[in-house]
Amino acid sequence: MTDEGxxxxxxxxxxxxxxGMLELDVLLEAFLEQHYSEMPPRMQRQxxxxxxxxxxxxxxxxxxxEKPDDEEFAELVASIxxxxxx
Amino acid sequence: xxxxxxxxDTLILGAGGAGLNAALQLAxxxxxxxxxxxxxxxxxxxxxxxxxVNAALANVLPDNWHxxxxxxxxxxxxxxxxxxxxxxxxxxxxxxxxxxxxxxPFSRLPNGKIYQRxxxxxxxxxxGDQAARTCAAAxxxxxxxxxxxxxxxxxxxxxxxxxxxxxxxxxxxxxxVLGALVLNxxxxxxxxxESKTTLxxxxxxxxxxxxxxxxxxxxxxxxxMALRAGLPLMDMEFFQFHPTGIAGKGMLITxxxxxxxxxLINKDGERFMEKYAPNAKDLAxxxxxxxxxxxxxxxxxxxxxxxxxxxxxxxxxxxxxIAKRLPGIRESSKIFAGVDPVQDPIPVFPTAHYVMGGxxxxxxxxxxxxxxxxxxxxxxxxxAGECACASVHGANRLGGNSLLDIxxxxxxxxxxxxxxxxxxxxxxxxxxxxVAQAVGRLERWDVKxxxxxxxxxRKEFRKTxxxxxxxxxxxxxxxxxxxxxxxxxxxxxxxRLTDHSATFxxxxxxALELENLIDVGLSIAVSALHRKESRGAHSRPDFxxxxxxxxxxxxxxxxxxxxLEYKGVRSQPLTVESFPPKERVY
Numbered sequence: 001m002t003d004e005g006x007x008x009x010x011x012x013x014x015x016x017x018x019x020g021m022l023e024l025d026v027l028l029e030a031f032l033e034q035h036y037s038e039m040p041p042r043m044q045r046q047x048x049x050x051x052x053x054x055x056x057x058x059x060x061x062x063x064x065x066e067k068p069d070d071e072e073f074a075e076l077v078a079s080i081x082x083x084x085x086x
Numbered sequence: 087x088x089x090x091x092x093x094x095d096t097l098i099l100g101a102g103g104a105g106l107n108a109a110l111q112l113a114x115x116x117x118x119x120x121x122x123x124x125x126x127x128x129x130x131x132x133x134x135x136x137x138x139v140n141a142a143l144a145n146v147l148p149d150n151w152h153x154x155x156x157x158x159x160x161x162x163x164x165x166x167x168x169x170x171x172x173x174x175x176x177x178x179x180x181x182x183x184x185x186x187x188x189x190x191p192f193s194r195l196p197n198g199k200i201y202q203r204x205x206x207x208x209x210x211x212x213x214g215d216q217a218a219r220t221c222a223a224a225x226x227x228x229x230x231x232x233x234x235x236x237x238x239x240x241x242x243x244x245x246x247x248x249x250x251x252x253x254x255x256x257x258x259x260x261x262x263v264l265g266a267l268v269l270n271x272x273x274x275x276x277x278x279x280e281s282k283t284t285l286x287x288x289x290x291x292x293x294x295x296x297x298x299x300x301x302x303x304x305x306x307x308x309x310x311m312a313l314r315a316g317l318p319l320m321d322m323e324f325f326q327f328h329p330t331g332i333a334g335k336g337m338l339i340t341x342x343x344x345x346x347x348x349x350l351i352n353k354d355g356e357r358f359m360e361k362y363a364p365n366a367k368d369l370a371x372x373x374x375x376x377x378x379x380x381x382x383x384x385x386x387x388x389x390x391x392x393x394x395x396x397x398x399x400x401x402x403x404x405x406x407x408i409a410k411r412l413p414g415i416r417e418s419s420k421i422f423a424g425v426d427p428v429q430d431p432i433p434v435f436p437t438a439h440y441v442m443g444g445x446x447x448x449x450x451x452x453x454x455x456x457x458x459x460x461x462x463x464x465x466x467x468x469x470a471g472e473c474a475c476a477s478v479h480g481a482n483r484l485g486g487n488s489l490l491d492i493x494x495x496x497x498x499x500x501x502x503x504x505x506x507x508x509x510x511x512x513x514x515x516x517x518x519x520x521v522a523q524a525v526g527r528l529e530r531w532d533v534k535x536x537x538x539x540x541x542x543x544r545k546e547f548r549k550t551x552x553x554x555x556x557x558x559x560x561x562x563x564x565x566x567x568x569x570x571x572x573x574x575x576x577x578x579x580x581x582r583l584t585d586h587s588a589t590f591x592x593x594x595x596x597a598l599e600l601e602n603l604i605d606v607g608l609s610i611a612v613s614a615l616h617r618k619e620s621r622g623a624h625s626r627p628d629f630x631x632x633x634x635x636x637x638x639x640x641x642x643x644x645x646x647x648x649x650l651e652y653k654g655v656r657s658q659p660l661t662v663e664s665f666p667p668k669e670r671v672y
Contacts (some may be wrong), residue, residue: 015249015271018125018226018302020133023337025302027121038443051319053134056229065417086424 006046010036016051019070025061031083046076089525090277094120094245095507097265099308102129103135103228103489104233104471104496108451110188111500113242115285117507120269120279121239122247124303124595128232131301132492135228136320138203138220139185139493141178142488144200148210151175154219156212156665158487163622164638164667166323167387167656170449170476170492171436174487177494179182182221185493186211186455191223192232207484220486228491243355250277250306251595254524255284255315258517261455263467267524271595274588276528278521280513283466283503286312286445287496292470293348293599294550294607295438295556297336299328308473313609314447317455317464318642318651320445320475322606323614323624324600326483326555329375331437332422333395339415339434344368346411348400350379351431352387355575373625376436380558383435390433397431404428436557441621442483443613444475447643449477451499457642457651468497468503479641480655481622489594530576531597542595547604548573555611560628564615573612575604608644616650617641634667 006012017028017032028051036047050058050073060066061077070075096112098105112119123130142149154175159166169543186192186200193201200221202515208217223230239246251269254279258264265280292300309319330339330350345349345453349368352358362378363370370378378394389396398413405428419427446454451470451552452463473491478491553568578601585593619633620626639652657664 007588011587011592012272014592015125015590015595018129020125020129020131020301020303021299022134022299022335023418023422026335026337052232054229055129056226063417063421064414081421084424085422 005046007041012053013048020055021059024058026085027062027083029082031080032084033077034083043076046073050076089521091280092120092168092277093513095281095286096120096503096578097122097279097415098285098287099266100130100131100287100289101246101471102229102289102471102492104129105237106232106239107469107493107496108287108500108503109239109244110235110242111497112503113239113244113559115504117504119244120196120245122250122252122266122279123663124249124251124271126248126475127155127236127246128229130232131304132232132489134229134301135489136225137205137489138227138486139178139182139489139492140208140219140484141182141221142175142219143179143182143193143200143202143221146202149217149219151179152662153210153212153660153664154178157207157209158214158478158484159665160486160670161207161482161484162633163467163476163482165324165477165480165621165640165655167477168659169656171478172659172662173449173593174476174478174490174494177498178490181490181494181497183235184497188234188238192221193224201370205485231489231493232532251598252288252311253598254527255311256441256517256520256524257315258514258520261316262465262514262516264516264520267521267528269528272590272649276525280516282507282510282513283468283630285451285467285499285503286473286579287396287471288473290441291606293550294436294551294610294642296552297331297334297435298438299331299336299338300438305475305599305602306606307599307602308469309445309609310605312453312469313605313645315405316644316646317453318446318457318644319443319606319609320446320640320642321477321481321613322441322609322643323617323641324442324622325438325610326442326623327372327436329372329374329379329436330398330434330441332418333390333429333433333435335422336437337418337438339398339418341431343398343400343412343415346407347403348398350375350398350434352382352394353389354387356387358382358387365655373623374512375628376557376663378626379434379436379554382557395433395435398430398434400427401429403432404620434573438556440483440488441472441480442475442481444473445469446640447474447476447495449476449498450502451495452502457653459653460657466506468499469498481624492536530624531594532586533582534586535582537580538577538581540581540593540600543574543577544596544600544603547600547607549569550574551607551611555607555614559626561615564611568608568611569617571604571608575608578604582619595666606647608645609646610650612648612650613641613643638667
């Protein structure tokens with residue numbers, strides 16, 4: 001479970017967004033800076049859970065267009081994909 | 087404040103394929119091993135390697151290590167050391183089998199053997215028919231290898247320092263490395279790790295360029311630590327660029343796009359590759375396409391408000407072809423370039439992909455501190471993977487040989503370290519001056535006040551590298567670049583952090599990385615300026631030919647006075663005859 005402190009620890013999350021793939025670095029960092037703070041705690045928790053997945057899975061969801069089985073994750077992934085990085 | 091200390095037989099900096107494969111050999115031999123990684127190990131850049139590992143298993147087509155060796159020597163444009171290349175190609179086979187036994191889920195043939203795919207640059211019979219040499223785990227080979235090696239290391243009780251940043255090597259007056267000062271990113275506390283042997287396995291340095299396909303972590307930390315410890319970097323002018331990265335972002339747009347009929351245009355809509363390569367056009371070799379793109383931009387025909395890229399047009403292929411044959415490109419372009427290639431062209435620019443150079447080692451991963459083949463390795467210090475230069479890639483790396491390099495030399499460095507520790511079982515006394523110097527490097531960032539920000543100087547530096555030491559390399563422009571880079575190095579002292587907090591201070595970590603980037607960047611720019619020939623990935627329009635008489639030699643760069651020396655290529659293999667240099671045609 002993630003507690004209040006973990007949800008608000010943006011410095012830690014910023015480092016967790018450092019990944020092994022450039023695509024994820026750029027996308028996850030932009031999402032964190034642009035949207036994370038305004039999200040409801042439920043989605044913030046999901047984002048923290050997402051960061052625990054292996055890079056190829058996050059890549060397949062957020063860049064490759066594959067849909068996560070879990071509906072709630074799908075909503076988060078859709079928001080990440082819609083993040084402006086261009 | 088008392089500095090916390092820990093002692094290990096071996097300290098490994100970096101947890102990609104090289105570091106983890108070395109660690110596994112050592113932990114299995116019951117050595118006390120510490121692995122320091124600035125990110126969680128399975129998030130190392132090895133995870134991005136999709137292609138596979140070359141090994142002459144002959145599972146699909148006839149093959150043997152000698153043919154693999156020929157291809158690698160030729161691919162290296164004859165700058166690779168043939169003893170190291172022979173060793174790598176022979177050791178490829180047991181290395182892949184060991185990975186298989188450790189649980190890497192390689193793709194299989196119906197008969198149960200490891201499937202092997204064909205890649206460019208692979209031949210049977212010394213330049214004959216296409217070979218099939220690359221072992222892959224679907225399109226997630228790097229991930230599968232990292233994941234397996236990490237799990238095996240956990241089982242073997244390797245001690246992991248996750249999210250620790252390696253600040254500086256500690257050495258004694260004789261130059262022997264005694265371990266490293268590392269920083270706990272989570273707490274901001276330093277930790278001194280003393281070790282009998284140290285392996286640098288910190289990966290590449292693509293972040294020196296503004297446009298790169300490398301992850302943000304690839305900042306050349308180990309290379310820069312070696313430089314500051316008075317060691318040279320070898321052949322740093324050899325940097326592989328992929329011609330089509332998303333402009334300003336760096337993500338790769340595969341060659342397959344041009345293979346399917348996509349083509350490049352400038353701001354006037356001109357299909358400019360017709361000028362530079364009338365026959366092959368957009369399918370000319372990587373370096374030709376990359377240089378043509380940069381020429382268009384330099385001559386004022388670039389696209390966009392800053393005229394700093396060209397366009398890759400694919401819309402004429404139609405939505406169905408793009409969906410069927412180029413999956414992923416549409417998604418990537420939409421997300422990172424903000425364009426839908428079905429309707430609009432993709433903005434592209436050459437992207438820095440892989441550095442062939444690095445910390446010079448022999449074929450056992452031992453660091454060679456001198457510009458001489460007869461010199462001794464530095465006792466107890468090893469390097470493996472992209473940060474090292476064995477040298478097996480020479481002036482140009484073949485596809486499928488980078489995962490191979492990290493796995494083979496990580497493994498062999500591990501074996502050599504085991505022998506070294508048997509013979510040198512005691513820790514050497516710590517050297518206080520070196521510790522103080524390392525701590526000083528960290529404390530320098532505690533200075534508060536007005537100054538240049540890390541991101542400002544990083545931006546200036548990376549743009550300067552791209553403009554003056556990137557794809558397009560001519561004398562005046564490069565000389566100008568070296569002076570500019572020295573100026574940027576001088577500005578480092580005026581950089582101040584905007585955040586002085588202790589925990590997860592990304593600003594501080596990025597400042598330490600910036601110092602590393604600048605040190606490594608200078609090694610690339612200075613080495614490139616002085617190599618007055620074109621060979622492999624180093625292309626000089628003002629010296630368009632390969633000059634074997636004068637230049638079949640390795641460049642060695644030292645940080646002190648930006649000094650260069652050279653040493654000969656080791657053209658004599660271990661057991662077979664040398665492959666003499668020939669013109670490289672495919």
